[in-house]
Amino acid sequence: MRKVAIIGVGAIPVGEHWGTSLRDMAVEALLNAMDDAGVDKVDSLYVGNMASGSFVEQENLGTLIADFAGLGHIPAVKIEAACASGGAAVQEGFKAVASGLDDIVAVVGVEKMTDAWPTDATRYLAYASDAEYELFNGASFVALNALVMRLYMKEFGATEEDFAHFAVNAHKNGANNPYAMFKKVIKVETALRSPYIADPLKLFDASSVCDGAAAVILAPLDKAKEFTDTPIEIAGIGRAVDTINLANRRELLRLRATIEASRRAYKMAGVEPKDIDVIEVHDAFTIMAAMALEDLGFVPKGQGAKVASEGQIAVDGDYPIQTMGGLKARGHPVGATGVYQTVEAVWQLRIDAGKNQVPDPEIALTQNIGGTGSNITVNILRRV
Amino acid sequence: MPAMQVSRYWRHFKEKYRLAGTKCKKCGKIHFPPRQVCNECGSREMEEIQLSGKGKVVSWTIVRNPPSGFEYYKPYPLALVELEEGPIVLAQLTDVSEDEIDFGMEVEMVTRRIREFSEDGIILYGYKFRPVLKTSKD
Known part of the structure; x- marks a missing residue:
């Protein structure tokens, strides 16, 4: 190969x-x-x-x-x-x-x-759920993620405010990205004041159409090198599926497809989570960002939302995510998102990310989720 | 949103009108919705099983921005219900107010209207779950 x-x-x-x-x-x-x-x-x-x-x-x-x-x-x-x-x-x-x-x-x-x-867009997205049993019963992806979020909050004691920090971080970074949809810095209160769209999930927990x-x-x-002085190697790729129906999961608070996809990508690249300098997670909903940090192996189960509220997800933190705004602020044009993440990881590794530059990164990881965690890709990029 | 051929809906009557699942003859795993291949042991030997429709709420949400076709019904509660037999089912809750819903709430399956198409279009029925009705004996 x-x-x-x-x-x-x-x-x-x-x-x-x-x-x-x-x-x-x-x-x-x-x-x-x-x-x-x-x-x-x-x-x-x-x-x-x-x-x-x-x-x-x-x-x-x-x-x-x-x-x-x-x-x-x-x-x-x-x-x-x-x-x-x-x-x-x-x-x-x-x-x-x-x-x-x-x-x-x-x-x-x-x-x-x-x-x-807008309501049709919600329906079209839900065609990627187990439509015959999830959409049929009135579920949207917002609602399915809300079910996971409520359970996560009960199990690990996370609060709505903990999750709001993912939105704050995304907007802070999006403000410096000329390609971002939302270039406006927000406060925790802004996110907490936004209305519920599927309790306990609020408008600012979600990416937009x-x-x-x-x-x-x-x-x-x-x-x-014939084409560029700064080629970026795709060092590892991994992909895995899980049950299409959220209710059929062996564990509701673990994205098995993230675990499997990342295991394959880490193995191919010959790296471990501690080697990753830039992490682009699929924060379509704040709960997914929290679970991504855990299932990719960066923090223990139940700590994902906590590290956000402690500020460790900032560009200069231990786990820099959403470095160009993430799905929340850069935007989530669904089928394009995984390629935006790749482009942004390349900017970071070329040291071309402007005010959002992660200090001297060597390796970046992108995680792209389809469905309610039912089809997940993880790619690892490396500066050469 | 036009209805499709009626066959699209009646082929699922067993699951949606009376909560029929499958049970693996090899390992005993019970599935809902029904499967041809067991997702526990890989066996293809399945038998139909009638689920009791009794269960407990595992998690729930209130859908305030529904997909098209459900605008008329909003807001509505949607829950993951763990059935006595093991499988978890996603369904709407009914006959309940928002502040009554809680983790572990005991519920039972009822057949209810899910949605309608146009005035002279078909009406889709399916399962919803309501709090278990207490009798005087309880």
Whole structure:
């Protein structure tokens, strides 16, 4: 298996892009990444996208984006793993290069959510639950995460205020990210004053509906220096599923798929949690950020929310997460999120993260969750 | 939100009208919803089992921003209920006020309307759980 590097990254700001279509967002992000890498053609394209058929009535995105990016008759497909589609697409691109099948591979994550009515967006996302038994009974992902949050608070004594610190940290970092949806610093009180959307989960515990596209260009590591002075190696990848139905979990407060996916990624990269300098967790809900810190092996079970309230998740803390705003402030355009995380990890490792630069990082980890923890990707990136 | 072919709904009547699950003939694990392959031991030998519908609340929430199709019913309580036989089921709670709900609350399954489509469209029924009704003997 060949070693694989990221030689170019690109994105558009996350937001409500009323004037821009899915294809134009994806093509712009892709061209930004191709320009960053200095390439004008690629061997294949992987598109991370969760639900374009529901949101904008368009499938076959591999074709659509390759066509409108002028990439010719290349192989191009869409990769879907719910909200982990972006992380999964990066992994499929990795495999194409690692296998020797392709040299230059493009990965673009894109989601256009704001064309749908808000309640429909909630429904379309819930198609990734066990829809016949969860959505059928009126569940949304907000509600499913709220069920986990309430149980977590009872089991470990965590408070709503503990969780609010994840939102505060995200907004603080998002304020310095030109690509973030929310660039506004908030206080703990701001988060605590926000209304319940599914008790005990409040508006500021949740990421919002938005649009976005991000892209990376991959190449064999031994050729990467031909394109860039700062190649970033994809040192390890891991992916795992769990029961699609939250109620069927062996343990409700442990994301087995995170544990399995990270075990695979750590093993491939030959690193341990203590070696990770930058942690991009899937904070679609604050409860998921807390559980990610635990199940990725950074803190003991039950301590995830506590380290947030103690300030250890800041850019200069022991566990820097949401370094460019996370899903809460940068935004969570679902199928694009895993690629945004990858782009941000590359910025950090290139020492190109501006005011949010983690001090001299060598290794970054991205965790991308699909469903209620039912399909999870973990990628480990390394400066070379 | 248009209804689909009615077959989409009636094929699930056994699970949704009377809480039928599966039991693994090899290891005894009970599943809801029904499975063809046991997620405990991998066996494909399953038998249908009628669940009692009695259980306890493990966790709950109040859905205030529901998915489309449920706007009319908001806010509504949604819970994880651990059945006597072992499986946990996600369902709405009914016949209960928000402040009555608590961890461990004993509940029982009832058949209720889940939602309707248009005025002349189909009506979806399914299971919800209510606090166990106490009789004078209790």
